[in-house]
Amino acid sequence: MSQLSHFKLLAKYNLWMNKKIYETADTLPEPVLEKDRGAFFGSIIATLNHILVGDTIWLKRFSNHSTPLPSLEYMKCIEYPKALNQVIHPHFNDLMQARYKMDRLIEEFASELTHDMLNATLAYQSTTGAHFNKNFGHLVQHFFNHQTHHRGQVSALLYQAGVNIGDTDLLLLIPEQSPI
Template sequence: MNAAYFQMLARYNQWANNHVLAACQTLDQRALDAPREAFFPSIIKTLNHVWVADTLWLARLRGDVLNRALDDVPWPLFDGYKAACQACDQDLIALVDGLDDTDVTKTIAYKTVAGVSYETPCHVILGHVFNHQTHHRGQVHSQLISAGCPSLEIDLIYFAREYGY
């Protein structure tokens, strides 16, 4: 396993999130709270789910325990969410930058929010974290379009081209 690959994905994740945040910034709070089609029924609820999941995985990767429901909305207002998202993205970059090729192959023991114990290789967890972000970022993208925002070019290839990967 190559730690550098996950370091690139952490930066891509931040880059793509910044594009989504910029699009969200063009909407008022009412539009962010409005019912929209997706697994989580509004832009702000979908964004909060991603933040909650990221903080849970960050805690697990550090060997910490964090109890939080996957549908919690700790940041109901966008400005608070934006600051929390940017801090979380920085935390994820710092964590991944601290890993080497051996670290990403290590097994991580953790419990799910339901209390079930698992052991999973770090690289699988990191792959899940970035895939989960992409999955829900796609839902937010669709929600943003339904709110009248233009489509975003946030695929990995655009990031890679911009930053010379």
């Protein structure tokens, strides 16, 4: 499997998982979503906001790639988050709409990637101001891994709140193939 097909699969997984998480979270009242449950970002809504903040930061960085990506033009209009724990959308419905818009953008982004782009170096600045030059393909891998990591936390927080999002394995989206 190529990196390109891998990232397309991860974009599809991102959309599928976020839909499951948000549909499940939407069954809970906002005070339950806002309750500090002792997680790294505290509450369900704060952790969901962090995932969106991380996606925003990385996609804004990716929009500066030497090969322009049409899907990321939109990111140039989005304000850079002030902090990793910033709650961009305190109300769940606003957050859900922003998430779904971002997920469609991520699918477009993944479909625009090329091998040459993934092999290139991306120069970027961290949230603390440090400068880095790293392989773009590895950064895209980190981007998807970051989402998965924090969605696992949200899954546990939702379970603590009394709801279960169901199966979450990437395996469920891997297409069946004919035997050799």
